[in-house]
Amino acid sequence: SAGSDTDQVIIPNIPMIAAMAKLKNSSSLIKIALLSILQVFNQKPFVKLSVKKILWGYHNPLIKLGNDILPRDERFPFDKFGILIGKNGSTSGKFKIHSGVDNLSNLGEIMSFRGKDKLDVWSGDQCNAIRGTDGTIFPPGFAKNKTLYVFSPDLCQSLPLVFEKEIITNDIPGYRYIPPSNVFSGPAKNPRNKCFCDEKNKCMAQDGLMNISPCQYNSPIIISWPHFYQANPNLLNEVEGLNPESRKTSVLHRHSTETRKWLARR
Structure with missing residues (x-):
């Protein structure tokens, strides 16, 4: 690509979409609680970020919240979210x-x-x-x-x-x-x-x-x-x-x- 990793791009808010998808079959009370959390964290359906952050990670409060409350085997294995986070030379498993x-x-x-x-x-x-x-x-x-x-x-x-x-x-x-x-x-x-x-x-x-x-x-x-x-x-x-x-x-x-x-x- 001829672009720079500092270029700003608008993309879907994937952590937000993932949270909503995970709780889509939950009770109305849980859904209302989630909506309140999204408002408190100022989460929007789309976010504007640099290419570098999109690829290699940026902090989203939903990641920390999920890792605090989800069972260990369902937690995201990083404290940031990025499309290629953990892929820069690291192994995916033995x-x-x-x-x-x-x-x-x-x-x-x-x-x-x-x-x-x-x-x-x-x-x-x-x-x-x-x-x-x-x-x-x-x-x-x-x-x-x-x-x-x-x-x-x-x-x-x-x-x-x-x-x-x-x-x-x-x-x-x-x-x-x-x-x-x-x-x-x-x-x-x-x-x-x-x-x-x-x-x-x-x-x-x-x-x-x-x-x-x-x-x-x-x-x-x-x-x-x-x-x-x-x-x-x-x-x-x-x-x-x-x-x-x-x-x-x-x-x-x-x-x-x-x-x-x-x-x-x-």
């Missing part, structure tokens, strides 16, 4: 991976994450399965039509990548992998995604969007590929300036067909 010593085809495969061989976030074993690698290394010599999996702790799921086409970058031949078009589709188009939905975590009505609230401290977080790539075209009508091109917005892997080394990842 991985145990295959070394490939006994079987090179298992090189980089994740055996466990944070001491567990599967997640306990979603309503089904398939969605909770930890598959593939962390995206930094893959086993050599696989067939290009093999589906690859990259586990993302931030999304609490393993994302598939499929071969798109052969490419040449700086005279080096390789493969380009992209996510299948139904990765973020509802169960009607992708039955495998059914276990990402339940009574509390509703499936999205539009293809190309996924509700990952259970993965993000039950905050109302919905994800898509950049620029609504592979999403319902109707979504593009709601936002100006989007350009959902595969080359620019997809998850991208380039693999040298000669050296079997992974050259790039986006």
Whole structure:
């Protein structure tokens, strides 16, 4: 970006929205109390902040209040709120991976994450399965039509990548992998995604969007590929300036067909 991290941007007040979403099914008395708290803390639906604060954190009194009264396993693990807080070089958890010593085809495969061989976030074993690698290394010599999996702790799921086409970058031949078009589709188009939905975590009505609230401290977080790539075209009508091109917005892997080394990842 050509902008500065001091640029001021207006964004939704995510801590406020998260608090309201968490208590949406509470009694009227609790809701009235929450409204009083929001007024005392001068909370508004939108806030104007610098890009630096949005990304790396700013103090919001709702974070401290939540961490004071919520059960330990539901608390936000920082005293500030930021989109990328805790991501600047810090680990998201300990991985145990295959070394490939006994079987090179298992090189980089994740055996466990944070001491567990599967997640306990979603309503089904398939969605909770930890598959593939962390995206930094893959086993050599696989067939290009093999589906690859990259586990993302931030999304609490393993994302598939499929071969798109052969490419040449700086005279080096390789493969380009992209996510299948139904990765973020509802169960009607992708039955495998059914276990990402339940009574509390509703499936999205539009293809190309996924509700990952259970993965993000039950905050109302919905994800898509950049620029609504592979999403319902109707979504593009709601936002100006989007350009959902595969080359620019997809998850991208380039693999040298000669050296079997992974050259790039986006």
